[in-house]
Amino acid sequence: MALQELTYRDALRQALINAMRENPDVVIIGEEVGRYGGAYAVTKDLIKEFGAERVIDTPISEPAIVGAAVGAAMAGLRPVAELMYVDFIGMTMDQLGNQAAKIRYMFGGQIGVPMVLRTQGGTGRSAGAQHSQSLEAYVMHTPGLRLAMPATVADAYHLLRQALTRPDPVVFIEHKALYTMKETVDLDVPPLPWGRSAVRRTGKDLVIVTYSRQLHHVMDAAGKLAAEGIEATVIDLRTLNPLDFEPIREHVERVGRAMVVSEGAMTAGVAAELSARISEECFDFLEDPVVRVAGEDIPISVSPTLEAGSVPGVRLIADTARRMVSGRVAA
Amino acid sequence: MTKPEGRHPAARPNSALPRHYRVMRRIRSFEERVGELFVRGQSAGSMLHLSIGEESAAAGVCAAMEGGDTFTTHHRGHGIFLARGADPARMMAEIGGKEAGYCHGKGGSMHIADMGLGHLGANAIVGGGIAAVVGAGLAARHFGSGRISAAFFGDGATGQGILYESMNMAALWRLPCLFVCINNQYGMGTRIDQATANPRLHERALAFGLAGETVDGLDVEAVAEAAARLVAGARRGQPAFLAVDCYRFYGHARKDKSPYRDTAEEEAGRRKDPVAHARALLLQRGLAAETDLAALDSEIDAEMDAAIDFTIAQKEPPLSSMFRDVYAPEEPEPEPVRARIDRVLARD
Ligand SMILES: Cc1ncc(C[n+]2csc(CCOP(=O)(O)OP(=O)(O)O)c2C)c(N)n1
Numbered sequence: 001m002a003l004q005e006l007t008y009r010d011a012l013r014q015a016l017i018n019a020m021r022e023n024p025d026v027v028i029i030g031e032e033v034g035r036y037g038g039a040y041a042v043t044k045d046l047i048k049e050f051g052a053e054r055v056i057d058t059p060i061s062e063p064a065i066v067g068a069a070v071g072a073a074m075a076g077l078r079p080v081a082e083l084m085y086v087d088f089i090g091m092t093m094d095q096l097g098n099q100a101a102k103i104r105y106m107f108g109g110q111i112g113v114p115m116v117l118r119t120q121g122g123t124g125r126s127a128g129a130q131h132s133q134s135l136e137a138y139v140m141h142t143p144g145l146r147l148a149m150p151a152t153v154a155d156a157y158h159l160l161r162q163a164l165t166r167p168d169p170v171v172f173i174e175h176k177a178l179y180t181m182k183e184t185v186d187l188d189v190p191p192l193p194w195g196r197s198a199v200r201r202t203g204k205d206l207v208i209v210t211y212s213r214q215l216h217h218v219m220d221a222a223g224k225l226a227a228e229g230i231e232a233t234v235i236d237l238r239t240l241n242p243l244d245f246e247p248i249r250e251h252v253e254r255v256g257r258a259m260v261v262s263e264g265a266m267t268a269g270v271a272a273e274l275s276a277r278i279s280e281e282c283f284d285f286l287e288d289p290v291v292r293v294a295g296e297d298i299p300i301s302v303s304p305t306l307e308a309g310s311v312p313g314v315r316l317i318a319d320t321a322r323r324m325v326s327g328r329v330a331a
Numbered sequence: 332m333t334k335p336e337g338r339h340p341a342a343r344p345n346s347a348l349p350r351h352y353r354v355m356r357r358i359r360s361f362e363e364r365v366g367e368l369f370v371r372g373q374s375a376g377s378m379l380h381l382s383i384g385e386e387s388a389a390a391g392v393c394a395a396m397e398g399g400d401t402f403t404t405h406h407r408g409h410g411i412f413l414a415r416g417a418d419p420a421r422m423m424a425e426i427g428g429k430e431a432g433y434c435h436g437k438g439g440s441m442h443i444a445d446m447g448l449g450h451l452g453a454n455a456i457v458g459g460g461i462a463a464v465v466g467a468g469l470a471a472r473h474f475g476s477g478r479i480s481a482a483f484f485g486d487g488a489t490g491q492g493i494l495y496e497s498m499n500m501a502a503l504w505r506l507p508c509l510f511v512c513i514n515n516q517y518g519m520g521t522r523i524d525q526a527t528a529n530p531r532l533h534e535r536a537l538a539f540g541l542a543g544e545t546v547d548g549l550d551v552e553a554v555a556e557a558a559a560r561l562v563a564g565a566r567r568g569q570p571a572f573l574a575v576d577c578y579r580f581y582g583h584a585r586k587d588k589s590p591y592r593d594t595a596e597e598e599a600g601r602r603k604d605p606v607a608h609a610r611a612l613l614l615q616r617g618l619a620a621e622t623d624l625a626a627l628d629s630e631i632d633a634e635m636d637a638a639i640d641f642t643i644a645q646k647e648p649p650l651s652s653m654f655r656d657v658y659a660p661e662e663p664e665p666e667p668v669r670a671r672i673d674r675v676l677a678r679d
């Protein structure tokens with residue numbers, strides 16, 4: 001195939017279509033996935049090609065959607081369950097955390113749960129406190145669950161295809177602010193293997209580790225910094241479990257400074273884990289404390305001003321990088 | 332209990348209809364202005380769910396409630412809150428994400444509340460507000476207050492297990508609770524018969540030992556009568572479930588054009604208009620003249636236009652307010668990320 005312009009949404013949709021064409025056991029199950037075509041239109045018209053037996057509309061029953069996917073996976077199907085908003089993950093946490101995540105282990109390795117739970121999170125739509133959260137830490141804190149969070153159009157496609165080949169449950173969190181983002185991509189170019197991070201940019205002054213939508217804020221900030229002579233290395237995690245730590249170690253040891261950027265609340269979040277890991281493992285090489293730039297420890301407001309103020313933006317990332325690199329000028 | 336039989340319109344007391352009509356007319360007018368606020372780019376986001384077509388549920392049930400009774404609503408709850416006495420200007424300001432709104436711009440359309448009016452909260456989680464009325468019912472009994480607590484939710488919430496857990500507890504403990512299901516036939520694009528094999532929803536309540544009825548939402552008087560009966564029972568410790576059949580006139584939220592249902596169905600659905608129906612009855616029974624109703628229209632429209640003007644004139648909340656109310660006012664606010672970074676980078 002050749003180069004084509006695709007949105008993040010198109011790429012996800014194409015991944016589902018291709019997987020369903022290749023494997024008749026792939027089924028989609030969730031609210032509004034069929035006739036409606038998905039709350040964010042990722043499954044638009046899939047029901048026309050694959051029928052209501054494979055694109056299954058459900059009642060509003062999140063625990064049973066996830067639980068049914070667990071059972072379907074154990075019984076030989078390849079389910080893709082959809083949770084309309086990651087904010088509803090708490091409702092499903094028993095099925096996800098106590099069932100899906102532990103079945104292989106509790107039962108001594110007899111069976112796995114090869115399911116994908118697609119969902120979306122993050123700010124950007126004035127959707128308020130119960131529809132705007134970044135809850136990836138809940139997943140990352142649950143051994144047994146894999147976690148992918150694509151930031152680019154190509155990764156939206158490839159990570160979803162790869163998730164559908166994994167032997168264990170994968171939680172796949174999209175970002176609501178990225179669906180309309182466009183990229184020119186060639187989906188036939190072989191992707192990075194599952195579980196690898198991507199170095200999006202290399203520079204000598206500091207390493208910025210991030211994922212999902214914050215990658216774009218970080219890249220914008222890095223562009224501004226470059227114009228001022230500050231060169232950042234930017235690592236996009238792509239999957240948070242597996243966590244590809246070696247490239248982080250390598251670059252942090254070379255550069256001596258690290259910042260972690262995440263939209264999730266700062267305390268006990270993904271940024272906290274990454275910061276701890278870098279501090280522990282790269283201690284002798286660090287010139288500065290690892291700095292977390294993360295979401296405020298507060299719920300998200302419906303007011304667009306407060307919403308935007310609650311999560312990292314280009315300005316805070318660039319300011320922080322500048323201060324780290326240019327010897328800590330007091331604020 | 333099921334549908335009461337042999338009701339005779341003429342046998343009903345007429346006096347409440349003008350009051351119900353006024354409540355419904357205000358809701359209709361308010362919701363139309365919410366649509367306008369969105370079109371004018373003055374709403375915080377597009378997740379605005381209008382209750383046009385279901386005004387009788389709000390007016391009829393709330394007429395049976397008293398001051399001090401508590402309630403929770405779903406995401407389509409503007410009408411219910413108005414019927415319980417909310418100030419449309421502060422509601423509209425909240426929908427605009429403004430500081431002057433009921434929740435200072437933090438909640439928005441899906442999270443408006445006023446504890447002073449017994450509103451324990453609107454919810455963006457389908458089914459999220461239902462269980463709270465069990466707790467409020469326990470509290471009412473504990474304090475001997477004689478209050479009831481009502482949960483308002485959509486037909487979609489009948490897919491949530493928490494509804495059944497809550498109804499079971501309410502029946503088991505004989506709590507003063509009312510479960511009001513506003514059955515507008517759709518949960519987003521899913522019609523009720525595509526979400527359940529048994530759409531006779533009140534039968535589920537009967538199975539748990541609650542009183543249960545279904546009423547036609549076209550007829551606000553029928554809703555009010557059923558609600559009065561069930562609320563009276565609930566006050567005596569017989570919890571109840573009331574399904575109000577109606578039709579969601581417009582899309583799920585502001586951006587939904589309802590492509591999943593055909594125009595013939597929509598037209599038929601919109602003919603089940605409780606506001607128009609009540610208006611016709613008022614005229615027919617001689618309870619109001621055209622001129623009275625026209626005067627009422629202008630009075631209400633002016634009130635709701637003023638709510639829009641008020642909203643547009645209001646300020647956004649200040650950035651610093653985002654740290655307020657995460658915890659109680661006497662507790663320290665969470666430390667801003669920027670302050671934390673400042674401290675880390677200032678150290679040497
Ligand atoms: C737990 C949960 N699941 C899904 C959603 C997304 N959602 C919001 S409203 C809605 C439909 C609700 O239908 P219903 O309860 O009938 O209320 P209506 O919108 O018709 O008033 C859905 C699926 C949600 N907000 N919360």
Ligand SMILES: [Mg+2]
Nearest residue numbers: 485486517518
């Ligand atoms: Mg409904």
